[in-house]
Amino acid sequence: MTIDLDPTPSDAPIDGHDGTVVTAPTPGGAAVSLRDVSVTFGKHRVVRDVTLDLAPKRVTALVGPSGCGKTTILRTINRLHDDTGGRVSGRVTVGDLDVYARDTRPELVRSRVGMVFQRPNPFPTMSIFDNAVAGLRLNGVRNKKVLREAAEAALHHAALWDLVKDRLSAPALKLSGGQQQRLCIARALAVEPEVLLMDEPCSALDPIATAKIEELITHLASEVTIGLVTHNMFQATRVSHVTAVFLLGEDRATGELVEVGPTAQIFDRPADARTLAYVSGQVG
Amino acid sequence: MTALAPGPGAPTDAIGVRRAFVRERARRSLVRRRLASRAALVVCAGALAASLAPLVGLVAYTVGRGWPVLDGAFLTHEPTPPGVPGGGIANAIVGSVVIVALGAAMAVPVGVAAAMFLLERRGRIATTLRFCADVLTGVPSIAIGIVAYDLLIAPGGLLSLGHYSGLSGSVALAVLMLPIVVRASEAAMAAVPAELREAGLALGVRRSRVMRSVVLRGALAGLVTGNLLAVARAVGETAPLLFTAIGSQLFSLDPTQPMAAMPLVIYNDGTQPFPAAQQIAWGTALVLLALVLVLSVTARAAAARLNRRAR
Numbered sequence: 001m002t003i004d005l006d007p008t009p010s011d012a013p014i015d016g017h018d019g020t021v022v023t024a025p026t027p028g029g030a031a032v033s034l035r036d037v038s039v040t041f042g043k044h045r046v047v048r049d050v051t052l053d054l055a056p057k058r059v060t061a062l063v064g065p066s067g068c069g070k071t072t073i074l075r076t077i078n079r080l081h082d083d084t085g086g087r088v089s090g091r092v093t094v095g096d097l098d099v100y101a102r103d104t105r106p107e108l109v110r111s112r113v114g115m116v117f118q119r120p121n122p123f124p125t126m127s128i129f130d131n132a133v134a135g136l137r138l139n140g141v142r143n144k145k146v147l148r149e150a151a152e153a154a155l156h157h158a159a160l161w162d163l164v165k166d167r168l169s170a171p172a173l174k175l176s177g178g179q180q181q182r183l184c185i186a187r188a189l190a191v192e193p194e195v196l197l198m199d200e201p202c203s204a205l206d207p208i209a210t211a212k213i214e215e216l217i218t219h220l221a222s223e224v225t226i227g228l229v230t231h232n233m234f235q236a237t238r239v240s241h242v243t244a245v246f247l248l249g250e251d252r253a254t255g256e257l258v259e260v261g262p263t264a265q266i267f268d269r270p271a272d273a274r275t276l277a278y279v280s281g282q283v284g
Numbered sequence: 285m286t287a288l289a290p291g292p293g294a295p296t297d298a299i300g301v302r303r304a305f306v307r308e309r310a311r312r313s314l315v316r317r318r319l320a321s322r323a324a325l326v327v328c329a330g331a332l333a334a335s336l337a338p339l340v341g342l343v344a345y346t347v348g349r350g351w352p353v354l355d356g357a358f359l360t361h362e363p364t365p366p367g368v369p370g371g372g373i374a375n376a377i378v379g380s381v382v383i384v385a386l387g388a389a390m391a392v393p394v395g396v397a398a399a400m401f402l403l404e405r406r407g408r409i410a411t412t413l414r415f416c417a418d419v420l421t422g423v424p425s426i427a428i429g430i431v432a433y434d435l436l437i438a439p440g441g442l443l444s445l446g447h448y449s450g451l452s453g454s455v456a457l458a459v460l461m462l463p464i465v466v467r468a469s470e471a472a473m474a475a476v477p478a479e480l481r482e483a484g485l486a487l488g489v490r491r492s493r494v495m496r497s498v499v500l501r502g503a504l505a506g507l508v509t510g511n512l513l514a515v516a517r518a519v520g521e522t523a524p525l526l527f528t529a530i531g532s533q534l535f536s537l538d539p540t541q542p543m544a545a546m547p548l549v550i551y552n553d554g555t556q557p558f559p560a561a562q563q564i565a566w567g568t569a570l571v572l573l574a575l576v577l578v579l580s581v582t583a584r585a586a587a588a589r590l591n592r593r594a595r
Contacts, residue, residue, distance in 0.1 A: 078486055080482060080485065080486065083481075083485070083491075106485075107488045107489065107490055108488070109488075110485060110486055110487065110488040110489075111487075111488030112488075114486065114487070115482075115483075115486035117479055117482065117483065117486075119479060121477070121479040121480055121482075121483045122483075123480060123483070123484075123498060123502075124480070124502065125501050125502055125504075134484075134487060135487030135488065135489065138484065138487065138489040138493050138494070138497055139487075139488060139489060139493075184483070187483075187487065188486070188487070191487055191488060
């Protein structure tokens with residue numbers, strides 16, 4: 001992976017940022033596509049009938065109030081509900097991989113779809129270096145040279161290399177919260193995913209650390225497809241190309257996707273009245 | 285607005301009167317509560333002393349009785365025939381170590397694996413198993429002993445060797461340790477945050493590998509502590525060994541034969557009318573007490589060390 005830290009999100013015309021209306025990405029062109037996806041825990045349907053595409057090498061923000069299923073939807077993409085008892089219906093594809101096909105191994109999906117969690121969660125028993133290459137090592141890569149190169153590339157990518165290159169064997173928990181989160185991003189990038197899911201990656205961080213992560217997201221978008229759950233609408237406007245708005249449905253229990261479109265359009269002139277109420281701070 | 289009564293003198297208006305009344309009441313209440321608090325503190329300190337007294341007394345008494353016999357020869361020599369002075373408990377120390385080590389070798393792998401199952405498969409089976417483990421914790425050790433005797437030693441028993449043996453003692457102690465190992469291991473692994481498991485899974489790592497490298501590794505400190513405490517518990521158990529290892533005057537490393545063990549020495553020699561035998565029982569009790577203490581302290585120290593390394 002070469003390192004190209006272009007400060008702008010992308011050289012290509014950015015969907016919506018300049019006010020141009022873009023057509024919805026075609027299913028074939030999407031990096032991730034969800035069709036009529038619902039998730040049920042026990043008897044409670046948490047979120048229903050979500051049809052959403054993550055366009056390749058773009059940042060798609062999932063915004064909405066608490067409890068409307070943003071995170072739940074994000075976690076369907078790498079099958080993290082397998083172990084928590086959530087039942088997923090509908091169709092999810094990553095590239096040409098049918099995520100929930102009977103013969104699809106969840107490990108295979110997850111090696112193509114990286115994830116960064118709400119709270120920084122580096123492995124506390126491992127050093128900075130070991131964390132960066134944890135995904136490779138735990139998948140059986142032993143070659144020291146390969147690991148060393150992967151760690152350096154991933155840490156460069158996460159804008160952490162210069163900070164940690166002299167103390168790679170220090171415990172990961174010695175880093176600050178923001179640095180830990182960047183280490184987690186490096187850990188996810190080291191396995192070279194096509195898609196990076198970020199579940200409110202800044203919610204446990206201070207404003208300066210948040211700014212760094214946002215800058216990083218913007219850089220990374222030139223290479224990977226990013227799905228970003230955020231509570232912070234300003235964050236969505238700062239870093240995302242496309243925004244998907246989730247709200248609770250009429251039963252006040254089940255979340256649904258209300259509107260999706262270029263970020264500028266969602267915040268300036270949303271098509272849906274509920275979106276307008278939400279983005280203008282009247283609900284949620 | 286009317287001027288309030290100046291200075292600390294008697295209040296003149298209604299609000300001032302009421303305020304003075306309330307403050308006087310509060311002052312008296314405070315005095316009363318201070319007294320009650322002192323009294324409660326004294327009672328609690330007394331209860332604490334009453335709880336600690338038996339422990340301190342037991343340790344002090346055992347040290348007092350056992351210390352005079354304790355020397356190098358006592359620890360390294362074998363017992364002398366009855367009536368011959370001197371002799372040591374080397375065979376019982378080695379026997380206890382062998383029996384408990386074999387028992388732990390059986391209980392720990394099974395217990396840790398069972399704990400993993402409880403953790404990974406939350407459901408009715410897991411709940412039932414957990415309940416069983418809890419019940420097993422409460423089974424009297426003498427019941428475990430007689431069952432072990434019937435199955436492993438009595439002629440016609442299911443897996444009978446036909447004679448007493450150290451190994452059958454290990455089996456009995458393994459049964460005794462198992463529920464402690466299971467619950468302690470489960471608690472240790474449950475303390476590993478779910479986010480770390482998910483972090484591992486999200487990297488595309490197989491569940492089994494996440495379990496090994498993230499959950500087990502993260503729980504190592506707790507696992508070591510829990511298992512050492514189970515061993516400390518087992519090393520002092522007497523009842524299961526009475527039925528199984530039976531004891532021996534000879535030095536032996538062969539677990540298929542009857543073996544000496546420290547609790548058995550204490551039981552056998554301590555109930556004899558001869559002062560020499562009682563001396564040996566006291567010395568053995570002191571050694572056993574020290575061993576349990578060392579195990580407990582080691583468990584805590586190991587946990588602290590492993591935790592520090594994890595930070």
